[in-house]
Amino acid sequence: MSGTSADGIDAVIAEFDGDRFIRVIGSSHTEYAAEQRARLLTLSLNQPAITLRELSLIDIGIADRFASAAQHVLSATGIEAQQIQAIGSHGQTVFHEGPRGLTMQLGDPSRIAAQTGITTVADFRRRDLALGGQGAPLVPAFHHALFAADERRCVLNIGGIANVTLLPDKTPQAVRGFDTGPGNALMDEWVQLHHNVAYDVDGAFGARGAVHLALLDALLTDPYFAAKPPKSTGRDYFRLTWARRLFPALDTLDPRDVQATLCELTAVTVAQAIHSQGTNWARVLVCGGGARNLLLQRRLQALLGPKAVLATTDGYGLGAELIExxxxxxxxxRTLAGGPGNLPAVTGASKPAILGGIYPA
Ligand SMILES: Nc1ncnc2c1ncn2[C@@H]1O[C@H](COP(=O)(O)OP(=O)(O)O)[C@@H](O)[C@H]1O
Ligand SMILES: [Mg+2]
Incomplete structure (x- = not known):
């Protein structure tokens, strides 16, 4: 998996018994080469005109990185390729526009299968889009399998974009989920601009600033936040040019205050999204890299109120970085077993579907 942050590829070796998740045997994180990452970010943020040759080169460059991510986790665990039933490769999203049925994940699965000698399942989103769905989020079915309990729970994934899964009870019929808007994307872009670091470690930079209320109010006017689910969004939408459009004086403000405000924006929109789906949530389990942003976690806890226990997934069976x-x-x-992977109540698809394509070893 590599999310919209393009911070690198998270690989796990996971064991299942039928539908049941047993355990993660090993994991690894493989960075993109710096120049490759810069190119990916330019591509997904600015949507520049590029040649088809260049696009094809990016496609196989990503595939090579995914294949080495798979090889890294194999050698870290001492497990042989022949012991692995399949690779599930999400690929790298470079474009997503759910309402128009558009999405693009790069990382040629044929190449991953050829290099690893392991059957590869990929292209998970397009079947759902073909059925009128958003193609996202796809993680709620797994969140349900892993975390549904006899209490009202939410699972909050804070990647570049944030998405929430609502588990009001144990039944799969009750599961809801959608993208809430920006997760770390705007914070990452802002801190990269001012400090030349990939992200605001622990939220320390933002913690030195104060929320700028006029900026926050301007950003909250975006209609995405009030729109009813199903809904999904992409990093190509929630970027600094979006913020500058809504608040042209953005770059004249104290950078620390902007960082604090972008963090607050994520916290407020997540809390509003959760409350829009009912109250009395007993527990909110947080995963994704944003789970490590202490300022964000503090603000989320404050906005969700004292009755909701906010915790990372670490203590609930699977570490925050490994969930996706x-x-x-x-x-x-699921695909290999011939079972559906999407939840129509979440994505808006007309029916459940077997997701993706199978690329044999
Ligand atoms: N210690 C940390 N403090 C603050 N933010 C962090 C920390 N670790 C990771 N992150 C954030 O998490 C992001 C990566 O999260 P990830 O779940 O991999 O997102 P994606 O699915 O979009 O790739 C980073 O870009 C960064 O914003
Ligand atoms: Mg990531």
Whole structure:
């Protein structure tokens, strides 16, 4: 899995018994080469005109990185390729526009299968889009399998974009989920601009600023936040040019205050999204890299209120960084078993579908 942050590839070796998740045997994180990452970010943020040759080169460059991510986790665990049933490869999203049925994940699965000698399942989103769905989020079915309990729970994934899964009870019929808007994307872009670091480690930069209320109010006017689910969005939408459009004086403000405000924006829109789906949530389990942003976690806890226990997934069976990658292993397992992976109540698709394509070893 590599998310919209393009911070690198998370790989896990996961074990299942039928539908049931047993455990993660090993994991690894493989960075993109710096120049490759810069190119990917330019591509997904600015949507520049590029040649088809260049696009094809990016496609195989990503595939090579995914294949080495798979090889890294194999050698880290001492497991042989022949012991692996399949790779579930999400690929790298470079474009997503759910309402128009558009999405693009790069990382040629044929190449991954050829290099690893392992059957590869990929292209998970387009079947759902073909059925009128948003193609996202796809993780709620796995969140349900892993975390549904006899209490009202939410699972909050804070990647570049944030998405929430609502588990009001144990039944699969009750599961809801959608993208809430920006997760770390705007914070990452802003801190990269001012400090030349990939992200605001622990939220320390933002913690030195104060929320700028006029900026926050301007950003909250975007209609995406009030729109009813199903809904999904992409990093090509929630970027600094979006913020500058809504608040042209953005770059004249104290950079620390902007960082604090972008963090607050994520916290407020997530809290509003959760409350729009009912109250009395007993527990909110947080995963994705944003789970490590202490300022964001503090603000989320304050906005969700004292009755909701906010915790990372670490203490609930699977570490925050491993959830999404494991979800795509689980989805690959579903596809190979001939079972559906999407939840129509979440994505808006007309029916459940077997997701993706199978590229034999
Ligand atoms: N210690 C940390 N403090 C603050 N933010 C963090 C930390 N670790 C990771 N992150 C954030 O998490 C992001 C990566 O999260 P990830 O779940 O991989 O997102 P994606 O699915 O979009 O790739 C980073 O870009 C960064 O914003
Ligand atoms: Mg990532």
């Amino acid at each position: 990658a494991t979800a795509f292993a689980w989805l690959a397992m």
